[in-house]
Every structure is written in structure tokens, then in C-alpha cells.
Amino acid sequence: MTKRFSLGIDLGTSNSSLSICEVDGGHAEGIDITQILSPGVVGEKPLLPSALYIPAPGECAPGSLDLPWDPAGAEGPVVGAYAREQGALVPDRLVASAKSWLCNPHIDRYAPILPWKSELAEGRLSPFEASRRYLEHMRRACEQHLAARDAGAGLDDCQVVLTVPASFDEVARTLTHEAAAAAGLGSVTLLEEPQAAFYAWIAHSEAGRGAGHWTEQVAAGDLILVVDVGGGTADFSLIAVAEAPDGLSKALELHRIAVGEHILLGGDNMDLALAYALQGKLEAEGHEIDAWQFLALVHAARMAKEKLLGDESVDEVPIAVPSRGASLFAKTIATTLGREEAVAQLLEGYFPLTRADELPAPRKSVGLQEYGLDYATEPALSKHLARFLRRALENVKSDAQLSALIGPRFDAERDAILKPTAVLFNGGVFEAGIFRRRVIDLLGAWLGAEAGLKELESAGLDIAVSRGAAYYGAVQASGKGIRIRAGTSRSYYLGMESPAPAVPGYVPPVKGICIVPQGTEEGTELELAGREFGLVTGEAVEFRFFASEIRAGDRVGDVVPNAAKSLEELSSLTITLPPVSGSAEPVVPVSLHPVVTELGTLELWMQHTKSERRWKLEFNLRARD
């Protein structure tokens, strides 16, 4: 069925947004999202805070948390602006950062564990369910928008594209895809967020609003670094520009050649850092700051940050924090935040001018440590960026095809990092020109004096991801326009125990056998030839499952000697084969068929070698120790 609209959904860690684009030559535009602003008050905002609040019994009047699309008197958690504001004061009832929990391999993502560490006895939700609810809210808002726009239009007329961090592994992607289906969005296409920001830049340039058409801004041989720092996470990608293989049409191709690791570090950390500094200052003056005032302080710090970083003529911003009581005049405490302080805290704290060989300290293993969100312990984004470019180089070096694509752009002998030629910024943090300039300076120092570095003009740092997703959906639905050649961002491996004679005290290493190479394009079915598995019917069989984002050279069937050491382990895979009719044998010979679907998800199928029957392997999310 032909789609008339394309819907882009940015399910963010701290804020979500929604864009729509007409498939036939429309421009992507945002949809304001209807949400509860306080009990009994409903309004629209361009962003939906990804926060969920579980009200206490009888806390709000019946019906006062109903949205226009809810049946009268609906009960249950509330999502959006009110949830964030009220939840900040009642942390036991606030679910936040559900997206980061969704990609946390140490927990059961279907188990009701949120709010994390809450003493709440009932009504807790799983990371999956929280994500589903955000998506359902956005589906409803979209349906409402469609109904107002065109009486006959519905979700069936929409191509739906949902963005995920480039750093999401296959398990988190599958869960997001499932959550979207459970939210009534159907089978959505997944798109990496930095790619979506890149599409937004393309759309922006095609609409004649940027610095010329994008094909004039970049040329074959360019390597574009996308730096996406949102409220809660930082995400990097590299996109290479190449000439189309026919060499005649002068057409350009885009290849996403590297993605970064999941880094829980973003703009919210900066606001907190400033608020702590201000709190210290006020306490030194003898004021006590309660929890409510601290929130007001965080808010004031954010405003002051924007003012100081946005306007260089301002040297100092006054900060006033009221008390919660009604006496505004007697109890408001005042201080100031100076430019030097803020710059020292933020610029030198988060974007220091470090060398390209200064990397974040290696992460501690989570072994016995209490599970929680794996927050980055190194605040310097510069070091995370150095690590990303270093690993990207390693990835390119591992694969002859990729090396050929980058061609003369790198010197395998001398370079320590892969050197970009252009930067595209995304995320609200980069509203401040000072951070953009700092990243450019940092890269300039790493690249050497002779290399030029272009900054590509973003199409709106806060909203580009959902706009770009809507644009991509329209490209997909109409078949017109450029698509970034990306494929899977990682290669995937199945763990195999190697047969070894028993030696006391020696555990033979697990080998990883490559089942999906990096860059496998959507709509590809692979086969692990020459390896047959004998599976016993009726019994759950478990496979260890690994991934790597820096082994582009591995092909299907290649073996990595020590998987636990050189690869990253993901949730295991399980399969339970039903008895096969017509076969008396309890052991069924099967071969493995990995499929990268058109929607960008990975499916692993076990195919009976003697018939057409096949069974799907599922991620084992329920238990892992």
C-alpha cells in the first residue's frame, strides 16, 4: 500500500519528539504533542519529556490525568511534562532514562524494576513497558494530528521510522522494535540517530535553506564525523562520501563506516555540575539548600548556562532561588554565576583540549558491583571522541574494502586516529557556539595544521533527529532521494566451545564464529555454510552471542579465537525445537540462517536441513548472571 505520510519518531533518553512529512515532496515538520501539564490541565509542547510518573492512590482527582484520547476516568501512570516536574519531587514514583535501562544487559528488561531502587510496592514498570508507553503516547498524538489535518488519514497511511542510538546493540534494537509494535505503531523501520541528523542536514540543504545543496558542500573522499550529544547520551558516527561506482554520473554515495559505544554522558550532566558548584557556594555562605531548591537551582543553572554561553557580552548571570513557601521576598536566596566559572566547569570539564592518545580510563568490570545505569565515569567527551576515532581506524584497517573506500585519506602506518574532514553537530548541547568551536579546535589539533575541517550547518539541533527520520521515511516510501549505505553497525558472533582435553584449572576459551558481518545491508539473508548443528527437540538450547563494532573485515564463518576477550558479549540466544513430525530421531540437524530484515532488525533462524521448516532463535532476556 502506498503511504502518503512519513512519520519520524525520536524516542530520546530525556525528551522525545515527533515529525511528519508528506511523501510527495513535502518538508518534515514537527507535531506538537498533547500532554498533561498539571492535573486537570492539558496542553501542547513540541517535545514530550521521556518521563513517567506513577501517581499515589487518590493523589489526583478522578479524570484529572485523562488525555483527550483516553476513555473517561482512565487510571495509571502519566507521561510527559507533568510527570517530569512532579516526579522530580517524588523520586520514588518517577521513571526516567527508561531508554538507558532498555539497553542495559545486566537486567531483565521485561521485569518491573522501574523506578529503580524505589520503595514502591506496586505499580512498577519494566524498561520495555515504559518505552512502550512513551511510544503509545506519541502514536495517539500523531493520530490526533492526522485526524485534524485530514479527516480520512490514519496511521495506516504512514511510513513510520523510529530512531535508536547508533550505539544500540541488536538486543536493544529488537526490544525497541517490539515496544513500537506493542504500542500500536506496527512494524517500524529503525534508523540510527546520527544518521537521522545527517538526513536532516541533507533535507535542509535540498530545501535551499543551508549553505547550498549538500553535494556542493561535500565531495568524494570526505569523511564526516557526526557528534550527537543529547541530554543524557553522547553518540558518534562516521560517514564517508564516495563516488558512485559507475564513475560517470558524478553521483555521490554515502557510507556509514563506524559507530561509537554507548556513552551515558550529556547536557544534563553539565547542568548538574553547575548546580553542585552553585550549591557549594550558597552553603559556604550559610544557606541550606533543600531538595526542592536544588531542583530550582538546576533549572536556574541551565538558564544561566544558556545565557552565558549564548551571549559573550554577558559576564555574570544572577541566580535567585526561591524557597518553597509563599514568602518570596524574605526567603529567596541569591548568588551569581560568572562566565569564567561556567567556562572552566563546562568547557574544561567536558571538552578539554586533550591529546589524541588520551583515552577514558578503562571501565571497571561490573562483576560484583551493584547493577545500575552504567554512567560514564570520565566526563571529558574529548577523550571519548579520541577513543571513538581510534577504534574507527582499527575498524577500517581490519577490512580491505573499507580501507579502499577511505583510500588516501589515511596513513595506516602513521595515523593513530581516523581523521574526519567535516563535522556535523547534533543535540541541544551544541546550541552553544563555544562547544562547537572547541570541538573544531580539538580536532584541528589532532588532525595537524595542514588539514582543513568543515563544519556542516545543522538543521536545528534539538529536532533534527525526528525531522531527519521523517525525511528518510519519505525517501524510503517514494524511492526517491539518497540513502546512506549502512547495514548492520556491528558484526555478530555465536559462541562455540572448542573441544579440548580436560586439564585441571584450564577453561578452554570460547571461540566466536562470525554469523553476520558488519555492514550487512537490510533485506539480506545469510547462511552459515558448512556448519550443521544437532539440536535435541523439546530442550532449550542456549548459545552465547557476541558483537564487535571494530571488526569490519570478518566474513560469515570466520572464527575469532577468544570471543570473551576480543568481543562484547550480549544477551544469549535460546531455542527450543518442537518434535519434528516424521522423524524418530530426537536430534534434528539444522543450519543457521541469519536475516537482516528490511526494517533493520536481525533475525536468526535455524533451518531443518532435511525440510523447509525453520525456527527462530530468541534473545534470552529473562535471566542472566
Place this chain on the structure above:
Amino acid sequence: MAILIAAFFAFVLSALFLLPLPEGLLPAAAVPYRDFLFMALSLFIVVASLLRRRAGPAEAAAPTSPTPSPPPAAPKEPPPPAGEALVLLSLLQEKGRFLDFLMEDITAYKDPQVAAASRVVHQGCSAVIREFLDVSPVHEGKEGDRVSIDKSAEPGRYRMVGKVLGEPPYAGVVIHRGWKTTKLALPRITRPVDPAGPNTITPVEVEIR
């Protein structure tokens, strides 16, 4: 309800600014905040009267307006005007401590205290105004510009004061640039509002320990 609020603020406004204040009474430090207060209050009146106009009850011949109001359009939807005023007030209080600011007797406080409090009000209330309205001056030039108002001028754009004699065009000087909003996306109240009964603007806040 809205008209009462508007009248109340008009009263406060005139008390504050239209009375000639002796120089020494208002310290120099308070002057910027006086301007801010003026802006906030006039905005509130603009909004409140806009809301009222949208609701369009027939008895709306506003005694404060010198020009006769146009015939009221038939209301399209049953709006709760009191509810909208309530929402705006609760937002201004919630984000900008607007009522705390106005309802307290300010006499005893020192100027630095008033200044600190007014920053809270300014930050919060202007965020509310900026989020739900799109406010800009009606007259795009400067105060002090000479303008000529002829018959074709959009009704309601100008308020003429001083020597208004004879036929248009009238020539004059801009005293205040006026305010307009190109967006009125105020949140909607979904709970019942009783114009005669007590209506909670902001609830009692209780910390459960």
C-alpha cells in the same frame, strides 16, 4: 471573572504608574523592576481581555475601552473563560511565583530582597508567556516615532489620547508601542470550574515524611 481580574490589575497598574510618584519614593534600583512589573501586568491584561473576547459574552461592552466593541461573534464552542484565566494564573504562579509576588505586602522588604524575588518572577513568568504566546510590539518602530492614523487603520490597533479633534488622519507620537500575540496556545483546563465557587489555583503543598 476575567474582566474582574483585568479590572483589578488595571487598578494596581494605575496605582503604581499613573499616580505621579515623588522622585525619592521609588529608589533608582527599583526602576528596572517597575518596568518589568508594568510589562507583566499589561501582558496579563492583554491576555485576560483576549480570552474574554474569545469567549464573547454579549454583556462585554467593556467600560475600560473607549471605542465601542464590535458586535460579538456567536460562540462556536462552549468555552470556560474562567477556566482559562485560572490556568494562566496557575501557570504564572507555578513557574513564576506570580501570586506570591503580588499578594505579599512588599513595604517591609529591602530593595535587594525585592530585586532577588523579581528575578524569580521574571524568569518564570516570561518563560510561560514565551511558551504559550508569541508576543511582540504592535508598532515595529521606536517610542517617539511620529505616526499618522487614518480611516483605514485597523480598528483596535491604536489608542488615541490627548487632543483628538476633527476628522482623521490624526498625527501623533508613539508613547507606547503596544503588544500583540500571534499565538494563543494556552493549555486547556479539563476539570470542572465553578465561577461562583472556590477554585484552587495552586494546591497546598505537603511534604510526606
